[in-house]
Amino acid sequence: MLEARLEQAQILKKVVEAIKDLVQDCNFDCNDAGIQLQAMDNSHVALVSMKLGSDGFSPYRCDRNIALGINLNSLMKVLRAAANEDLLTLKAEDQPDSLNLLFESSEQDRVSEYDIKLMDIDQEHLGIPETEYAATITLPSAEFQRICRDLSALSESVSIEATKDSVKFACSGDIGNGSVTLRPHTNLEDEGKSTKLELTEPVNLTFSLKYLVNFCKASSLSSTVTLCLSNEVPLLVEYKMGAGYLRFYLAPKIGDEE
């Protein structure tokens, strides 16, 4: 059986909030290493991969591998009933047909309990190889969110061009064009506001802004976001969490650069 207690319900809340608009149903794969999730959007051009390591829970107990097939909208409905600071406990049998969620508020001595019906989801797992990316950009997640939002007003797609001393987000649409250029800098007071750029070779790739905007819903999970780019492989957008990560992969647009 599975029993996992999360100190703060908001972690799961934010994860589900971030991916529920990308995928509707997915399996939460629970094993002794933690809870993992891998799912593609309906068009199969983007992939989300999430891991909440067992370290992030206290206690964490999972006797055998369990796949929890959940409709993310349903899960979100239940999670909305939890306050951000609540203790959240997930429980499931070995062959579960429902997932039990327990929210405990230490301040108010309030305990709420919910069960979500599970579903059988036939999902294929993709093996994602470790990749050496040509460019790795770390920037404040709020900054990335702002760039995506601003540029999506003009165009459907954005080109991300990384050179050795700057990264340029550029787009052009019917009403005009625009670009944002960032240079690496270090904020000594707040590490989270620094911009870092590691480059082995210059890259220039184009991506769908709608998808990037969607990924940015995870911004609240982490103060920084890491973008990894290489020619002819999907863009990796990674938000690090305490004992895990939330990664999005997006296929580049090839051929028709607008």
Added chain:
Amino acid sequence: MATATPRVFILPATTSSTSDSSKAGTSTAEHSILTFNHPATDVPTRYLIHHPSSPSSSSTSSTKDSSNNNSNNSNDGGAFIYEILKVANPAHSPRSWLIAPDSAPLSLNPQSQSQSQSEPQNQKTTPEKEQPNPSEKEDDKSSLIIKDAHLYLTTPLDPLYLLLPHLSSPKTSRNFLSLDDLLESHPQSAQWNTIFSLHPNSQRLLRTRLLLVCDTVSTGGEDDDDEKMYRINEDKLYKLLISRVEAVAKALPGSITTYITKKLSKPIGTQVSTAWKRQSESTKTNTKSGGIINDSHLENDDEEGEGEDPQEDPAVDSQLRREASKLNLQDTPAAAEGQEGKGEDETMIIEDEITTTSHLPPPEIQYLSHLSHSLQFLQPYLPASISTTLSTKLFTLHPQEPLEKYLEELKALKAAANAALDFSMSHSKRTLEDLEAGGGGTSKENMERERKRKKKEEDAKKSTAVKKLEKVDTKGMMKMTAFFKKKDAK
């Protein structure tokens, strides 16, 4: 295969005709395993040779019960080669053998107990020595567990099948050859010699088998078997084979015949809508009651029971029609009028004959189907060329057209019944008017509607954001599966 693993065999009975096992000492038979090339596949295959043994050697007995013993005893006269069939232990339900001596009467009458026969798989021709001393046996292996619960059945095999590929090969089929020459040129002549040395009667038996399929020429005296020369006669061969197929077809076990009958039975087409009824009926009555009788009468006179066809089929028809009308699924009257009248007449005439079995296939159809099934039992023993010729010869003797026609008809009936069932299930609330409005293409329209409904339901589950994202232009973007390979299911 580990050579040391014990195996469980069901062996042919010993030749002692007395089933009184207290006289076990008189049983005089032994078993050896020889390898022959399989007649159809040419793969070396092991066969069991059942032969009398010298009285001094100890008896071998098998794990099977005496009822099997008796049934085999009757065959003992002719059979000396046995096929080894492996009844495998299915992987999905693993089993094991527990073999233990039947302890209570052991001390009194040791040899009468049925006991395990463990048989090393290495190929050998010497008889196995088994338990001359009961106490020793008990010490050795008082009980035993075998991990793989495979069961090896030995069933009598006509030695002709082993000889057939050789007999019919171009080298030997042209000339008359004596048995010795014939076997000498056989690829496994050594094995045949072993058999003859083990089983004195086998040569005589083999000659009688050969007589069935061969022309003979005698060089010496009339009675001198040794001087007889053999040459295969194809007519005789196929006559024999066909008679076997027919015999098997008539004696198929109940479990198989019920299965076949079930497969061939017409669906109990109560839900069949009249719309469909009328369509198929007009085509059916024309093709069927015409087609079958003509074929059978022209092509084959000795088919019995074929004459019953015209009665049988309309009976089925009218049964369906009657039930359809019972359901009050009457269509627009204008179109139905003509057919209805005709149908009514027929219904009146044969009403008495209608029984509950009217959806069963007619007997001659069943027989044809049994024939083709029994052919499948025989074919694995025949070389490919003989097997194909056999099937063509068999089917010229017993034309398959009625069966094919029947199957086609059955397919149509089943499809219609399924469609009608789907229809009635998904539209149970709909009224008669809807049915009529649906008309001929009901099932198709129905499916379309169903599909749309499902899509809508699915859409309703999606959040607006997911729906929006679906509309994003993904032109030029490759699927994730193009980058990441599928992992094996965890």
